[in-house]
Amino acid sequence: MKEQFTISIYTENLIGLLHRITTIFTRRHSNIESINASESEVSGIHRYTVVITEEERKVKNIVKQIEKQIDVFKAFYHPNKNIVYQEIALYKMPTNILSQTREVEQIVRKHHARLLAVEPEFTIIEKTGFKEETQALFEQLKPHGILEFVRSGRISISKPMKEFQDYFLEVEKASKL
């Protein structure tokens, strides 16, 4: 059965590595739903967060293929129940809509979104949450004229307490054997 999984990949910070990692997914016809690159808690080490919907067996194989890459330290995969995750969405609206009616402001408040920037011509609304939530806000704002919309890749933190720091030391030790 297919399920949504979040894969966290800890790597050296190198040009070309993203390409090596994404081809592992594309070659297996696994559609990347979102991808995010950032620093990790260990200095100098990069972290990719990839979301896919697949059978667990296939996810396991993909993770092993990722870990097989020389410059990858460790990759983890988690079903949604084992992580805390968020995405951020930005919505650009004409400012005059906000000044004409109170409706948009009410929507923003109802969705616990906030105004990020207000300029004479446009206003940027920011909402952090699950995709369903940012999407629900999108649907409600849409009739009022969204000028631009963007949603970030997922970022996630796993619930299990063993940290990458520990794995990092294990990997480094094993690399010398």
Next chain:
Amino acid sequence: MESTKLKKPQSVKTTITGAEALVRCLIAENVDTMFGYPGGAIMPVYDALYHYENEIKHIMTRHEQGASHAAQGYARISGKVGVCMATSGPGATNLITGLADAQLDSTPLVCITGQVSSKMIGSDAFQETDIVSISMPVTKWNIQITKAKDIPEAIAKAFYIARSGKPGPVLIDITKDAQFETFEFEYEPCLHIRSYIPNPQVDPKAIALAARVIDSAKKPLILFGHGILLANAKQEFKDFVEKSGAPAAWTIMGLSALDTDHPQNVGMLGMHGNYAPNIMTNECDVLVAIGMRFDDRVTGDVSRYAKQAKIIHLEIDPAEVNKNVGVDVPVLGNCKESLTQLTEAITKKSYPEWNDRAAQLTARENEMVIEDELFPPEEDKITMGEVIRHISDISRGTAVIVTDVGQHQMVTQRYYNYKEWKSNVTSGGLGTMGFALPAAIGAKFAAPHRQVIAVIGDGGFQMTIQELGTIFQTKIDVKILILNNEFLGMVRQWQDLFFEKRYSSVDMINPDFQMIAKGYGITAEKVTERADLEKAIHRFLSSEGSYLLEVLVGKENNVFPMIPTGASVSEIRLS
């Protein structure tokens, strides 16, 4: 992989060009032979090589694909890392087939390509290709270098990565300005990479569990692959086989890890393998797979593969465990270590009834297939099998056999009686036609004192036929056997069996191979009649220098047994 002792790191700093540094790195990594082809973007390195002629022999092939396969043949026989080099653009892209082949067959290669100057990159400059992106899926690791000072570290990592763990090909792309630039050279070999675990430690619990499963088996079967050869585990494997008492079967990449006539060797697995090991795969109760990766050509339909058996998998690469076939007891680690521990842990056994079963199945195959292939009736055309029988007898099973891809490959591996460790060089995973001739050249450079025989079909020969020029120029001694059925035989066989004999684009109008060979100064002979065969093979194998022997064989002979695609191993057909 054999570990090679590195030359002492250069302690005295000297200012030299990136190109010269590259050559000195190669020397520090014990490279004495390499294969390549020059061109604009790699000229500074060729210029540096000119000054180091006594340290490194550079073999110019006739095509970069040839250089890559020659480096593979060299690596497979020498146990060292094969090195090849090409210029940017077309030179680099011509290496791709060799890289892909080496990636699938775990062959350690370091490929060096020239690249346009760093300031030209991205401008669609003359002979610019993004070879790092192109080669990414077919390399274990690759990198582009734009500064001379980064060359030593990259080369050191390249050799370490290519030969450690599950070996594979590595590509280093060096811009022309980095080759020209000067810097203070110093070389430190790479001893570890912090994100890379080449040698997973063998878990004693896994060994204990595996031993318990093996000891409780009534009908165990051993499958062995390339990993044993790569780990140099000749004696460790033989000890394990003999103590276990179990029949053992090989993948084509594992061939020659155990003598063909070893009493426990029950033959070849997979599509054109032997009857007994394929049938026994679905009858055994424990399957011990060592250094092999359950390729689909070995397993047939995986959903009906050894479902009744407990599977133990000795494997160095965690990504191979549970990839194609579910495994009950994975034993991670280098099999040289895991086999030693496992042999120690198991009880010595024999399985007379189970071995009788192997004998009985083998007898069936003998009667239905092998007898006729090796000793065909007088009125029949020459068979590939009888040619190989003579080659095997006359060379006493001690030659290095290099095969191309197709019917002749299957026949050679089935019928040559391998008596020496590490004697089979073939393109297993990628099935690259055109592999054999250049790979045989590389194998000969790796083992100048061994007889090297390339067995090639009339089709595959013409894919890299230009490498006859390399043989001509280097004057090496490679015996070339062309098994000519005037067809792309293996494809014709499939059309015969599965496309109602619609022979679409498989008949070959061939040139006069003898004349071509003679043009390259290679003695050549053609045999069409059985009466002349044996004598011709004697001449072929005892000749001084290279020799091409073309044998006209039955046009429409098929290779059996065969497991049709999608069928299960137990549905193997004898006719």
